[in-house]
Amino acid sequence: MAIGTVGVIGAGQMGSGIAQVMAQAGINVVIHDVTAELTRRGVDSISRNLDRMIQRGRIKPEDRDHVLARVGTTGSLEDFSRVDFVVEAVVEDEDAKIELLRKLDAVCPPEVIFASNTSSISITRMGARTSRADRVIGMHFMNPVPAMKLVEIIRGLATSDQTYQATRALAERTGKTTMTAQDFPGFIVNRVLLPMINEAIYTLYEGVGGVTDIDTAMKLGTNQPMGPLELADLIGLDTCLAIMEVMHRVLGDDKYRPCPLLKKYVDAGYLGRKAGRGFYKYDAQGNPTAPQG
Numbered sequence: 001m002a003i004g005t006v007g008v009i010g011a012g013q014m015g016s017g018i019a020q021v022m023a024q025a026g027i028n029v030v031i032h033d034v035t036a037e038l039t040r041r042g043v044d045s046i047s048r049n050l051d052r053m054i055q056r057g058r059i060k061p062e063d064r065d066h067v068l069a070r071v072g073t074t075g076s077l078e079d080f081s082r083v084d085f086v087v088e089a090v091v092e093d094e095d096a097k098i099e100l101l102r103k104l105d106a107v108c109p110p111e112v113i114f115a116s117n118t119s120s121i122s123i124t125r126m127g128a129r130t131s132r133a134d135r136v137i138g139m140h141f142m143n144p145v146p147a148m149k150l151v152e153i154i155r156g157l158a159t160s161d162q163t164y165q166a167t168r169a170l171a172e173r174t175g176k177t178t179m180t181a182q183d184f185p186g187f188i189v190n191r192v193l194l195p196m197i198n199e200a201i202y203t204l205y206e207g208v209g210g211v212t213d214i215d216t217a218m219k220l221g222t223n224q225p226m227g228p229l230e231l232a233d234l235i236g237l238d239t240c241l242a243i244m245e246v247m248h249r250v251l252g253d254d255k256y257r258p259c260p261l262l263k264k265y266v267d268a269g270y271l272g273r274k275a276g277r278g279f280y281k282y283d284a285q286g287n288p289t290a291p292q293g
């Protein structure tokens, strides 16, 4: 299957990163978000990332121009009738994702694959709500997408071998390594990672340690590059909560109960780095200034 153009829906931190790595691999991309302003922010973020890569000597200025020339935007889902493959990276909400996939189902030719970047939601359930369950698959990029080497591929119950092979090949074209997970909440990466982050939030909630104590303990004590609270802020606390809620509800085990403090922060709009405030406060450049509270 020749994939010349990929449609990316959702121009947040993940969608913009996915569009960037696709364009860097020589693939044309079309990005769409709910407003023109949000779509533009996604392209601006790609542009800033490429500038940083030039400063670090990783790419040449002309490479940036070639990459950006492959990044298009659209305000209309109708334009997805002309793409060969879709990656959705909208908010981690099953209803929102299903509504979007159903709209795309009516617009895209039947051979087009719908890949979801979901962190936890059932690929099988999403696929079953379209007319192409065999062409719906999980393509879980890691954050930040340009830096992280892994793409976790998730097969729904009805996902075909052809869809799986085409998706793996596309991920590998972007220079990523793939592994495959079965379709259960959180798959492999988040099934293991999110309970650790949630437990770190419980240790804060119960006063076992402060923000920097917990992050320093886990960084220096267990050799992790980022502390769990720093990482939660990077992921987005709304996304962390959504993932825990899916695991708690679907697996039905209280060991996945989201920490009340996580819920409280999300209620307050302290969503982490993208909101300038989470377990840490951030300056305009996204650098942590001080722990929250």
Ligand SMILES: NC(=O)c1ccc[n+]([C@@H]2O[C@H](COP(=O)([O-])OP(=O)(O)OC[C@H]3O[C@@H](n4cnc5c(N)ncnc54)[C@H](O)[C@@H]3O)[C@@H](O)[C@H]2O)c1
Residues within 6 Å of the ligand: 009, 010, 011, 012, 013, 014, 015, 032, 033, 034, 038, 089, 090, 091, 092, 093, 096, 100, 117, 118, 119, 120, 140, 141, 142, 143, 234, 235, 236, 239, 274
């Ligand atoms: N943040 C992470 O570390 C991470 C890692 C892997 C996967 N993911 C998954 O990627 C997806 C996106 O996460 P994110 O961190 O980029 O979130 P984000 O909040 O940065 O961006 C989400 C974007 O989706 C847009 N959006 C929402 N509904 C839409 C719709 N109907 N049509 C078009 N755009 C829509 C929002 O306007 C927003 O710009 C989620 O499914 C999340 O679970 C996140």
